Amino acid sequence: IWLGLLQKRQALGQEHDVRLTPLTVESIHRFLEYRLQGSVDEDFAAVIHERSDGNPLFLERLVDYVMQHEMLIDIHGQWQLMDNDLAAQALSHGVRQLLRQQIAQLPDKVQEGLKVASVAGMHVTSALVAAGAEAETEPINDALQWAASRSYFLQMQELEAWPDGTISSAYRFGHVLYRQVLYELLPAERRLTLHRCIGARLERAYFDDLDPIAGPLAYHFAQGRDVPRAVQYLHRASVGALRRFAAHEAIAHLSTALELVPALPSSHDRIQIEYNLQTTLGAAIISGKGTVEAGLEAHTVYQRAYQLGKAAGDIDQLFPTLAGLENIARARADYVGAQHLGGHLLNYAHMSLDPIHLASAYRALSINHAMQGHYLAARDYAEACRQFYIDPNRLRDRPIYTLDPILTCQLWYAIVLVELGYPEQAMALSRANVRRAHELRDPVSMTQALVSVASVSRFCQPPRIAYEAARTLVTHAAQYEQPFWERVGTAFFALAMVRQGHANEGLSQLEPLPAIHRAGGGGQGFALFLNLVAEAYYGANRTAAGLELLQEAETFIEDQGERIAEAELHWQRGRLLQRQGNVTQAEACLSRALLLARQQRAKGAELRVATSLGRLWQAQGERERARQLLMPTYGWFTEGFETAELQAAKALLSELA
Structure with missing residues (x-):
């Protein structure tokens, strides 16, 4: 159909008028039913659409290829x-053959x-x-405009302006396969030279601000075997990715850079370069x-x-590495x-006097003392940490510090504070x-903040508010893939x-969690987590299951010293x-x-326990004994009534009066 139309127009000297609109999956499905004179599976149409990119000329030839x-x-x-998989592979090979034939028919300057x-x-x-x-x-x-107006290889884009003042016409390949086939037609040595020339031109164009194009520069210099510049820009690209919270992209850049380090010339400081890469990778x-x-x-x-x-x-270089090791040790x-x-x-930190270093050190000591149940020491270190103001912009400029020390502290x-008796x-x-977290504008910090809200709400807020806090945390963590x-x-x-x-709905979501948590190695807060699950079992009257979890929590506490949960x-x-x-x-x-x-x-914690023991x-x-236990503890409080x-404590005291 379309091939015949093209041939007729070529015979009339009108080939420049042929510019067919790409077809949708639905249109291809209808065409296949017409061509095959019968019903067609939707997956078949989808594979053809994917391999042809909706190009009507490819479509005709692909269907011929499938039938032949x-x-x-x-x-x-x-x-x-x-077989969808084998067919997709075969079609890919067939499309490449068709593309090579079409490329060969283009004018030499356009091909080049x-x-x-x-x-x-x-x-x-x-x-x-x-x-x-x-x-x-x-x-x-002129050659690129010809290709954009008379073929499917290129699509015209808006003019592009570079920082050096260059204004240039811009284009985009119509499909990734078009670019791949053209790239494969070039000899390997020619590709290498081209990558170097293109990378050097980009450097000159963005000489004042190379960070936004660090990724493309890294790619071109890596393909051009310019290892020093490839490693340099891979590192810069990884830092940029971390600033955008694209950690997996950063890991890919850094892994590639580390593979290239042994190929660096001996004149380069390989130890320093690898140190920078490893620290950023951590x-x-x-x-x-x-x-x-x-x-x-x-x-x-x-390590x-x-x-x-x-x-x-x-010290400035060594500190984030040591902080990373401390973070991992605590997480384990x-x-x-x-x-x-x-x-x-x-x-x-005392030697460097850097506010980030000092806050990070106090944060580490505060959290470690808290996890071991040393609340007063944890409070003192936390207050020391909070004496420092760290501009969020400074943290964004130094993404090797994975989390804001102020927020995590x-x-x-x-x-x-909840345990010490200061709920407000x-x-x-x-x-x-x-x-x-809103100031920091990153999803990981917001997760930390929402964990804080949910943790405090558990003890200080009514169930309805605690429910909303927990739901917000779950939604956010799921959205940003933080399992x-x-x-x-x-x-x-x-x-x-x-x-x-x-209870039934709650337990259906809760029951798989301890095993998943356990499979991940438990780690920091595992005993706290088991206590949390055990409390839900208490509320659902699942006493045996709750006691079993608490036995596991006790073993973890004794082994790891996580006495915050004891x-x-x-x-x-x-x-x-x-x-x-079992009252005794x-x-x-x-x-x-x-x-x-x-x-x-x-x-x-004392009030919580005294209320339960008073009820018992x-x-x-033993009403008077209960009152004498609870009264002084309740009387200590100055906030959070x-x-x-x-x-709950007040209600019990009223009953005991």
């Missing part, structure tokens, strides 16, 4: 491809222009193609996978960077190792975290559902045992929880 090679089968009166353009990329300018061809721009532009891995999931991979990278950095002896729940590294960080500090301060701090925090958010969400009377564990166990009717053991567990809370000077004694008729836990 007997790729079709009639199943229940419907034409289908016998298109081949050079294929080296420049999918989006090309006449100025860049002329630089590669080492020719004047005007004849090159940050990219954590940014892309999260600290917990990054695990061994990030640790290996940072290599640290060994390289020690030779340089530069190696709190002793992390605290040791935190001490080194503080020593380095305040996340855990808000939890510590904790809620205010969680709100401040959200404001800080660890999505699981944590789901646990908060399920607990809030159980508290609102939707008082709560015994509180949860006491409540579950009481619900089973329940009282022993609650008494143990009360002792631990007092040792940690955790008034929030009330049920045994509208929170759920203080309201």
